[in-house]
Amino acid sequence: MLPNLLNDNEFQLIQNYCFDRYGIEKEVWIYYSLYKRKEGLWLVNKGIENQIDLSQAESFGLRILSGKNYPYKITRSFVQVFLKHMSKGLIEVTSAQAESLLKRETIQIEAGPNFQKGYYVCLYQEKFVAIALRTQDAFVSQVPKSLTGQLSNNLKFSE
């Protein structure tokens, strides 16, 4: 299946979403291209399509946003690439909350009315721990089952 490069309008929609929701400046995106593929958006270096035939590649780049349509869900790869550019959508958690999130448990955080629903990046002492979905009154861990199984049983965060 041929990969589908996002056109200017679609790309701009993503830029605006990431600026509004996560504070990522639009200039950050000048080095990247985005492809719609397999229920998500994939990030690659700009111009890669001019160098190689992507139609024969099994996969390329990183899936940074998942889901069929806008608004998308951010992935761990999104955080890995853009965390240093993010100024919004971040919450600091305690060590106990970090452990709970990694066990795929839902946590309660005192959140004022400024907290809108959606996906948040949870940090413990500035370190990325997990992505969580803010619902009515809780943050639901988005850590995949596969990851929980691989982490050590003695996973502990010290204050």
Added chain:
Amino acid sequence: MMDWPLFSERYRELIPNFSEFLSSLEKPFPIGLRENPLSCLPYGLEEKLKKMNCDYNRPILELDYFEVPGPRKNWGGDIDHHLGLYFMQALSSLMAPLALALRPGSMVLDMCAAPGGKTTHLCGIMENKGTLVATEPDLNRRRILKGNLTRLASFNTAIYPFKGQDLPFNNESFDCILLDGPCSSEGTFRTDVINGSKRRKNNYLEYNRYFRESLHKEQIELIEKSYKLLKKGGTLVYSTCTYDPQENEEVVMHALQKFSDLSLVPIELGFHLDVCPGVTQYNGQSYCEEMALTARLYPHFINSIGFYVAKFIKR
């Protein structure tokens, strides 16, 4: 001491300080962590190790590579491992990507990419710039490769599901090629024994002529294809994790004889490593003097797995 018929019969004259070599195969094997420069974490690996009061060793100060105490599963199950802070890798296998002396922005091919240790290392050196093509025909190994590229945040890589020989690219497409070919993996026998792995049976340690000849044939096909895909002025690194000259010097010799514009160049790593030169004679076979520019890495000299690296330039 365990009996090593394969090594004793074939390599007694080839490997220097042979008795030390044999005993090194049964010594504890260090767990090595290579730091990922593409990590998003706000601290480095050394900082983490210090915080943990870990008794680590940095064998080469110029490299962000650390030897740590076991058990291995603790490092594989660590949250920072899953967040891409490091890759568990043997010191010897860092040499092949480093020998390429890559620049960010190059067009690079990794011929036999899975499981991705060298591929992710290349991405780190390239700072995620340029284009890296990784090819691996086996579906299960490709899954592991993809997982590692995702974990270590490499986004300049495209994965192709082909054998290296069948790659659908035009000739002279790549600036640099890493051919870490399929091999008899004799260099990793140490790892297997220390881990108590059941993967290799004892009789595998004996020489199987038909197996070696089929490997040699595939290595020849791969190096010939690599030559075709390499641009003029480009660099090709051929590496294996075996001691067998049939899979190392003989493959290199074949490439030099077949392609007159291909020549061996010294491997400059920018730091000292206790390596031995490639052999110029073995078992009645003679190879050219330039073979001494290739490097043999032995476990009793660098406390890692056995490895072989050759670096070519296409003029």
